[in-house]
Each structure stands twice: as structure tokens, then as C-alpha cells.
Amino acid sequence: MDQSLKAAYRECTRLTRSRAKNFYYAFLSLPRRKRRAIYAVYAFCRQADDIADSAGEIPAKRFALEKLRVRLQQAATGVSQCAADLALADAITRFTIEPCDLAHVIDGVELDLTVSRYADFEELSHYCHLVASAVGLAVLPILCDGHKGRVITQQDRDLATTLGIGMQLVNIVRDVREDIARDRIYLPREDLEGFDVTEDDLRKAEASKTLRKLVAFESVRARKFLREGEGLLTRLPRRSRGCPALLTTLYSRILDQIRQHDYDVLTVRVSLSTWEKVCLMLRTWVKALLR
Numbered sequence: 153m154d155q156s157l158k159a160a161y162r163e164c165t166r167l168t169r170s171r172a173k174n175f176y177y178a179f180l181s182l183p184r185r186k187r188r189a190i191y192a193v194y195a196f197c198r199q200a201d202d203i204a205d206s207a208g209e210i211p212a213k214r215f216a217l218e219k220l221r222v223r224l225q226q227a228a229t230g231v232s233q234c235a236a237d238l239a240l241a242d243a244i245t246r247f248t249i250e251p252c253d254l255a256h257v258i259d260g261v262e263l264d265l266t267v268s269r270y271a272d273f274e275e276l277s278h279y280c281h282l283v284a285s286a287v288g289l290a291v292l293p294i295l296c297d298g299h300k301g302r303v304i305t306q307q308d309r310d311l312a313t314t315l316g317i318g319m320q321l322v323n324i325v326r327d328v329r330e331d332i333a334r335d336r337i338y339l340p341r342e343d344l345e346g347f348d349v350t351e352d353d354l355r356k357a358e359a360s361k362t363l364r365k366l367v368a369f370e371s372v373r374a375r376k377f378l379r380e381g382e383g384l385l386t387r388l389p390r391r392s393r394g395c396p397a398l399l400t401t402l403y404s405r406i407l408d409q410i411r412q413h414d415y416d417v418l419t420v421r422v423s424l425s426t427w428e429k430v431c432l433m434l435r436t437w438v439k440a441l442l443r
Contacts, residue, residue, distance in 0.1 A: 157242055160235040161188040164195040167236075171198055178398045182295075182391070189243035189294045195236045196224070197257050197287055204261035213265055217258055224254055247293045256286035268335055272342045273373075276324075277317055279338075284323075285316030288396075295392040308387055315381025315396065321374035322403045325367055325410060328354060328417045339370060359416040367415040371407050378404055 168191040169176045175194055179187050203216045223237055228251040232238035243249060260282030270276040292312050296304055324331070324338040331338060332354045344350070347366040354363070378400055385393045385400075402424065409422035 160239040163235045164191040168194045179395045181394045192239035192243040200261045253290040280317040280320040284320035285313040288312040288316040311384035318377030359418045364415040
């Protein structure tokens with residue numbers, strides 16, 4: 153590997169460590185070649201997120217996302233415009249990553265430019281697939297690489313999709329307060345109406361009983377997806393199991409904390425301490441290896 157490619161991977165690693173510590177530490181148990189490829193995938197997805205979240209008019213953001221699509225197409229053919237693209241191009245070639253999965257991530261963040269409400273869970277799950285499951289699907293070939301005779305099946309992709317939806321649902325449950333502050337509501341309208349929760353209830357300083365019941369309902373749904381998606385672990389090479397296992401454990405722990413606070417997501421934003429993450433990391437890796 154030449155020096156420019158090594159430097160490109162180092163830059164992706166640095167970005168991941170500074171912007172997504174959970175994601176960074178979750179993959180430390182992997183061999184270096186797999187780990188840095190996953191960080192290259194994250195760096196690409198981070199660029200898409202940053203464009204959507206940046207200040208500016210929607211047309212300018214759409215134009216920037218379209219330029220990112222072009223760069224993805226070029227990276228898929230081995231052409232790179234910057235260090236991040238160089239690392240991504242190498243990862244795509246080395247691990248046979250499907251560029252369409254990464255293109256779906258762009259589709260997802262583009263939805264956030266104009267869509268701030270979801271009518272039902274079908275609409276929401278499609279969004280979750282684009283912004284979360286698509287990332288897992290792009291990472292799946294990296295995790296499976298090196299397993300003799302291993303071919304990624306549709307069942308593998310279905311389980312990865314389910315796991316990604318579960319993780320994004322946890323984010324949605326945890327971030328109700330932050331999202332409503334940006335005039336975004338990811339909780340499906342049919343669920344809000346079913347539990348008699350209004351948008352004004354989400355803006356209040358205190359969680360009502362009906363909102364707590366709604367959050368409890370959504371938490372159960374998220375946990376169900378996490379548990380079903382966990383079936384992917386035993387289908388991965390033993391060395392790769394600890395990474396998604398740790399992410400599943402971290403997200404499940406967030407749901408535990410939300411429950412411990414009686415589903416109040418308006419006055420409390422749960423988070424895990426560094427020490428708790430380290431303990432969970434070590435315990436989860438060992439359990440995953442023995443699974």
C-alpha cells in the first residue's frame with residue numbers, strides 16, 4: 153500500500169474517532185485492514201450527514217449531495233478526488249462493497265431536507281433503512297471477508313437491515329427533544345394519534361403520561377428489531393461478531409436507561425459513561441467470541 157493511501161485511511165480513522173466514538177471503538181477488535189475500510193465507509197456517510205445538517209438553502213444542499221453521488225460513482229471505478237475518496241475507492245474494490253448501498257445513504261439524508269413528518273411506520277422504516285441499514289449493508293462485505301467459502305445471502309442482508317432499523321429507532325426514541333427543537337418528528341403520526349399525543353406535547357418541558365406510554369411502545373418496537381437483527385451475529389466470521397454485538401449491546405443499554413427514567417425523553421437525555429462503554433465492550437466481545 154502506497155503512502156498516499158495509508159494517509160487517506162489515517163484521515164478516515166481520525167475523523168471516525170473524533171466524530172463517532174461508539175462506532176470507532178466498536179470495530180477496534182477487527183483486523184486493521186477491515187477496521188480502516190469501515191472507517192472509510194463512515195467518513196463517506198459523515199460527509200453526506202454534514203451536507204444535510206449544514207447551514208444553507210435546500211437547492212445548494214441538493215447540489216452538494218449530487219456532487220457526492222458523482223464522487224461515489226467515481227470511487228466505485230477507482231477514481232478519487234480527495235483522501236477520503238481514495239480510501240473509499242480502495243475499500244470498495246478490496247471488499248466488493250455495493251456502491252448502491254452507499255447511494256441509499258445519500259437518498260436518506262436528502263429526505264431530511266424536505267421531510268420532517270412520517271405518516272406511519274412503513275414510511276419511517278423506509279427512512280431508517282436508507283440512513284442506517286444501508287450503512288450496515290455496506291459494512292457487511294467487510295465483516296464477512298476472509299470467511300472461506302462465505303457468500304453473503306439475502307437472509308444476511310435482511311438481518312443486517314433489521315438490525316440497522318432497530319438502531320435508528322433507538323436514536324429516534326432518545327432524540328425526541330432534540331428533533332422537535334429542529335421541527336422534526338420521526339415518531340409516526342399514526343402512533344401519535346393512537347396514544348393521543350400532540351406535537352405540542354412534544355414541545356413541553358415535562359413528559360406527559362400519554363407521551364411516556366408512546367415512548368414505551370416505540371422502545372419495545374426498537375428492542376424487537378435489535379433482537380431479531382442479532383441473528384446476524386452467528387452468521388458472521390467469529391472475529392467479526394464482536395463489532396455488531398457491541399453496537400447492539402450499547403443501543404439496548406440506551407433503551408434500558410430510557411426505561412429506568414420512566415420513558416421521560418424530554419427532561420432526560422440518556423448517555424453511557426466511558427467506563428460503562430469499556431466494560432460493555434470487553435464483556436460483549438468475549439460473549440460474541442464464545443457464541
